Amino acid sequence: MSIPFPSEEWIKAYKDAINTNPAYKTAGADWTHGVVALVAKAKPPALPQDVGIWLDLAKGVCYDAKLVTVEEAAKAPFCITGEYDRWKQVIRKELDPIKGMMQGKLKLKGDLPTIVRAVKASQELVNSAGMVDTAFMDE
């Protein structure tokens, strides 16, 4: 059964997907730069308010994943913010997140060289999201 994005249940499934993706384990092996937070902007009624997804990543493993407030998400060393529809495109692999950041469709807060160096790991995080059977509540 499809899981609504971005619910607690979806985030748990996302964490499992990351940790069972061998390609992420390899690509993210050098990641020691801390938490990556994703912020989805509100799109009522599918998403009534802005929410953050907290991903505690280190050395190819996702140790914790949880729903947080936008204020909490902003404290992460890396925070990527986008409209609900943009995240939908990312999960469906219709929008490459690096292209999205270059075109200003996704906003990055954090050290750009670190993200560039970890581009392969970023791609596997997106691939992992694609492995979750996701429901979008505006459809």
Next chain:
Amino acid sequence: MKGNWNRIVGIDLGSGKTHDISLPEAVWRDLIGGSGVGAWLFMQHTAPKTDPLAPENPLMILAGPIVGTTLAGSSRFAVCARSPLTGIWGEGTCGGNFGPMLKSCGVDGLYITGRAASPVYLFVEDGKVSIRDAADLWGKDTYETGDMLAKRHDEKRARVICIGPAGENLIKYANINNDKGDVIGRTGMGAVMGSKKVKAVVVLGTQKVQVADQAAYDAIRKDVLEKIKNSVPADSLHSMGTDASMDLGMMTGDIPIRNWSVGEDFDLSAALGGPTMTEKFLVKPAACLYCTIACKRVMKVADGPFAMEEGPGPEYETCCSLGTGLHNKNAESVLKANELANKLGMDTITLGSTLAFAMDCFEKGIINEKDTGGVRLRFGEVDGVFKMMEMIARRDGFGDVLAEGSRAAAARIGKGASDLAVHVKGLELPYHDPHGWHGMGLAYMMSTRGACHLQHLVHPIEQGMVFWDGVGLKENYDGQKSEGKGVLVRIAEDLGVPCNAMVLCNFVAWTLYPPDFPAILKAVTGFDYDIQSYLGCGARIWLLKRGLSNLMGVTSRDDVLPPKILAPYKEGAAAGSVPDQDVLRKEYYKARGIEADGKPSKAALDAAGGLDEMAKRLYG
């Protein structure tokens, strides 16, 4: 008309006389400036098949209307002539601070013909040109020459362009150096300068360029700065330089490796990519005049065999040409080789590509150490690179063969070597790989100066670094599809060619939107440009340059990709992907209005307007 002075100084080195050239206002309006005006001047005054190294081939050093204003990205200038490397229309542009000072002299450019009896340099002071003896400078490298001339005239204000030993020795890809790290690199303009026995040009001026609509200009200038501030590509260029794209490029199949033979090697991007180069060698970023992106790198190698004093670091293209292309993972050696190329005065793209070609020949047994004078040319080994660079710059032994570029060297070597030379119309490919990006392959096929990545905006559009709606472009392009790229490339040329003519930096252009380009030109010149007339200028300039190259011998048989690009990689993001050059050419010819023989159609020339003379030359 504002922005331009409408004064180009003609200099005849044979007689030592100078004269002023002014152009009809419509020429400035329709062709904008820079290489657009250069192409028009060439058509008016020069037989197309003039020997590129003959006194009659004019060396044109030209600014554009926005040069000399305070707009970010406006500090560039162009140099044009028939190319000794390709035999067709040649040109290059360069940043730094020479362009604005040239405009401060009250001139838009210099039109240099003839040949001096002995080495000279030109001193342009507030519009007055004097030809001075350069006997003491001849033989010196570009760093020393620039320093000596700046000190001689005004250490703080004088701006210098010069050639190194490569230009003096007519190396076909000799460049022209400005401020050590900025170069007119492509198509061998340094050799044309050397053929005229001109070692350098020094400019020193005090005049201020006037804009037509100050309020509009001020608003645009502020808007450009704001857009740069909010641009992720600009942030990326600032923090990691142009080499920022190597790590991403390795993911997308954009990085040429080992003379375009290998599709992927993440060890190379980890060793040579922007984050690593920044961490290991960056002293500070540096900027062209008035630019807030500051993509240039000041770097240093503290010690070891490739120790380098603080100075200009390599750009992305050089990290590839002297790095990935040679399968060289030694980053320190890339910095040092870049410095040596700058000092000797050679285009690092053609240099690296020609060396990679020679290594391929060497490893395949087509040439051996007897041919190379004992120099071992093997991928991943840097000793031979440094030895051969010196030999090329002095035309010593096998260096004399490689000094002609890969196409001519392959013809001389024979034994199937031509299949290993990676060029279009004699100009070696820049380091964005058409296996991963078919649109870029088409842009290389159709560029008016041979394989070029700068005179159009295909790179940011096809790779999705920008999304520009309202001009006929799609939001997303699949890099590994050839269908649909003909229209993309035509639009990207029509957008980019006028940027090149005004002369606006591509990286600043990436942060803007299409309507910004005509708005900038309108505010500066007073001509009533809108997006349609702006795109029309792009088409007109492209057709004019193409027509010149047709008159120099280019036909549809030259609009092809080299064999290496038509062979698929086994590995990497572009594995199995090969541009379909027939589809690409067919679509493009239709979109641009090119006849089967490769000439612009009469209808396309008529529709562009202002090209009657070219139509007459091509069709009688």
